[in-house]
Amino acid sequence: MTKIPAKPKGAAVKPRTRIQRAKREAILEAGLDVFSQEGFRGATLDRIAKAAGLSKPNLLYYYPSKDAIHEALLRGLLDTWLAPLGAMDPDGDPLTEILSYVQGKLALSRDYPRESRLFANEILRGAPNMKPMLQTHLRQMVEDHAAIIRGWIDAGRIAPVDPVHLIFSIWALTQHYADFEVQVRAVMGEDHDPFPGAAAHLDTLFRRMLSPA
Missing domain, CATH: 1.10.357.10 (Tetracycline Repressor, domain 2)
Structure with a gap:
C-alpha cells in the first residue's frame, strides 16, 4: 500500500485545490457505485480507481485504503x-x-x-x-x-x-x-x-x- 508522508507537527494545512476536490468527489462517486453493487467485501481499490478514471496510486494519495473511502461515504x-x-x-x-x-x-x-x-x-x-x-x-x-x-x-x-x-x-x-x-x-x-x-x-x-x- 502506498504510504502518505506524515505532515510535520504544526505544519499549516493547505486548502485543497479545485482539482483535488474534483478527484475526491470522483473517488467517492465511484466508491458509492462499487460498494452499492458489490458490497464491502466484493469492492476493490482497483475497481474503484477504474470507475473514478484514476490510477490506483493516485487514488491512494487521496484515500489510503478501501476502509477510508467506505467510512467517508457512510x-x-x-x-x-x-x-x-x-x-x-x-x-x-x-x-x-x-x-x-x-x-x-x-x-x-x-x-x-x-x-x-x-x-x-x-x-x-x-x-x-x-x-x-x-x-x-x-x-x-x-x-x-x-x-x-x-x-x-x-x-x-x-x-x-x-x-x-x-x-x-x-x-x-x-x-x-x-x-x-x-x-x-x-x-x-x-x-x-x-x-x-x-x-x-x-x-x-x-x-x-x-x-x-
Missing part, C-alpha cells in the same frame, strides 16, 4: 438519511407529520438508491464502521421521536401503536424500494416507475393504521 450519508426524522415537528398535526416522514423516507429511496444499499450492506456486515453511532446518536434520536409519538397516542390524536416498531415499519416499507430495486422492477417491469403507486399505497396504509377510531 459519514456523508448519515445526516441525509436521518433528516426526514429530524424534521418531525412535535407541535404539528400528528398524522401529517408521520405521513410526511413516510414520504420523505420514500423520496430518499427514490433519489438515493445507491446510498440506501450502501447503508444496508453496512448493517448486514454487523455495522463495523457505524455501530457506535447506531447505539448512541441513532438510538437517542429514535427514543426522542418515539416519545413524541407516544405523547400523541396518549392525547388520543392517533391510534395506539408501538412507536419504535412504527419507525421500524416505515424504514422497512420505504427502503425496500431501493434495497430490493431489482426485485421490484423484475415484478413490475423495467419501464414501470414504482414510486407514485408506492407513495399512494403507503399513505393509505399508515393513514388507516394511525387515524383515531
Whole structure:
C-alpha cells in the first residue's frame, strides 16, 4: 500500500485545490457505485480507481485504503438519511407529520438508491464502521421521536401503536424500494416507475393504521 508522508507537527494545512476536490468527489462517486453493487467485501481499490478514471496510486494519495473511502461515504450519508426524522415537528398535526416522514423516507429511496444499499450492506456486515453511532446518536434520536409519538397516542390524536416498531415499519416499507430495486422492477417491469403507486399505497396504509377510531 502506498504510504502518505506524515505532515510535520504544526505544519499549516493547505486548502485543497479545485482539482483535488474534483478527484475526491470522483473517488467517492465511484466508491458509492462499487460498494452499492458489490458490497464491502466484493469492492476493490482497483475497481474503484477504474470507475473514478484514476490510477490506483493516485487514488491512494487521496484515500489510503478501501476502509477510508467506505467510512467517508457512510459519514456523508448519515445526516441525509436521518433528516426526514429530524424534521418531525412535535407541535404539528400528528398524522401529517408521520405521513410526511413516510414520504420523505420514500423520496430518499427514490433519489438515493445507491446510498440506501450502501447503508444496508453496512448493517448486514454487523455495522463495523457505524455501530457506535447506531447505539448512541441513532438510538437517542429514535427514543426522542418515539416519545413524541407516544405523547400523541396518549392525547388520543392517533391510534395506539408501538412507536419504535412504527419507525421500524416505515424504514422497512420505504427502503425496500431501493434495497430490493431489482426485485421490484423484475415484478413490475423495467419501464414501470414504482414510486407514485408506492407513495399512494403507503399513505393509505399508515393513514388507516394511525387515524383515531
